[in-house]
Amino acid sequence: MAYIPNREPIGSWSRIMMKYKRNGGSWAYLLHRITGIGLTVYLFVHIWALSSLTKGNAAFAAEMKTFTTPPFKVAEWLLGLLVMWHAFNGIRIAVVDLGNGAKYQKTLLKAVWTVGIAVVLLMFILIFQTELFGHPIL
Amino acid sequence: MDKEIKHLRTYAKGKKSGASAWMWQRITGLALVVLTIGHYIMMHYEPKSGHDYGSTASRLSDPVFKGMYLGFITIGMYHGVQGCWNVIRDFKLKPWLSYTLFGTLVILAFIFLGIGYNTVFTFDPLKP
Incomplete structure (x- = not known):
């Protein structure tokens, strides 16, 4: 597991972050959570933005014209980054949890x-x- | 074999262990992967037709697309809120704080689902 449980009460977020082991899998775990929170926030924004229909x-x-300006294009690419990481790592998590999948987690x-x-x-x-x-x- | 049965039984305990929530998290997650990749291809293969009012209107007058969009946001919200609850719980906050955060999130999720459902159901393609 990535998270090492401790008994003392935890004061700050930075201290909890320091308790993660620095393996590839731990970074994946951490990134999965960060991207997950980002995508949840984006879902709210997306529903709100499309209510203009x-x-x-x-x-x-x-509104669509605004979304094709350069800053929004960069944001769109960053969103794609979050989506793709979360989707591919999510598939990995599902496979690792199935039967013998944990053997292949590093591959x-x-x-x-x-x-x-x-x-x-x-x-x-x-x-x-x-x-x-x-x-x-295209 | 015995181990496998034991493993499956831990899922059957469901509510006690949170295992059923985790199983649903993975099921909805895989559904979302399929939906999201489809959504990306549909919206961005031909970006202009994906995003203009006319094509959106024609999609939203199709009951299959309507159902898909409603399912998409509902499954997405469930997965997102459940995931945030997982994260909140890992921070060992005071119970009242974690339940307040989670409760706020659930209420917000329902409000925004309402906005989304309202968009899909009250959409009028003939409006100028």
Whole structure:
């Protein structure tokens, strides 16, 4: 387990963070939680933002125009980063918990990093295709 | 074999151990992986048609898509709130504090689910 239980009451978040063992799997565990909280917050924001659909075409189009400006594109890519990490590591967690899966957790972690980085880089190229190549490639 | 049965029985204890919550967390998680990847491909393969009002309107007039969106946000909220409860519980806060945080989260989740359901059900494609 990543978390070493202790008996003393815990004062601060930084102290709890220092109690994680620094293995690959512990970082995965920590990142899974951080991305999970981030995605939950994003789900609230997403529902809120799309509620403008009830205000009609003009309001929605104006909002969508804002979302295609560069800062939102960067945010979109960062969101993709959170989603892809959480999804691939989540698959790993489900596999590790099935039968004999725990044997393969380190191999699976390497696969998560490899596939994750590949997909996130691909997303970067797709999101910024106009900026990178001067014209849309898809 | 005996070990496997024992292992399965710990799930059957359900409420006492929190194992059923963890099992549902994984089931909803895998459902969300499928839904999210599908959502990403649909919305971003052709970004313009994914995000304009007309295509959104045509999707939201299809009962299958409506059901999918409602299911998506409901499953997502369940998974998110359950996950946050896991995180909150690990910080060994005072019980009143952790229950207050969790309670606030649950109330917020229901409010935002209401907003989401309202968007899907009251959406009128003919509105200018």
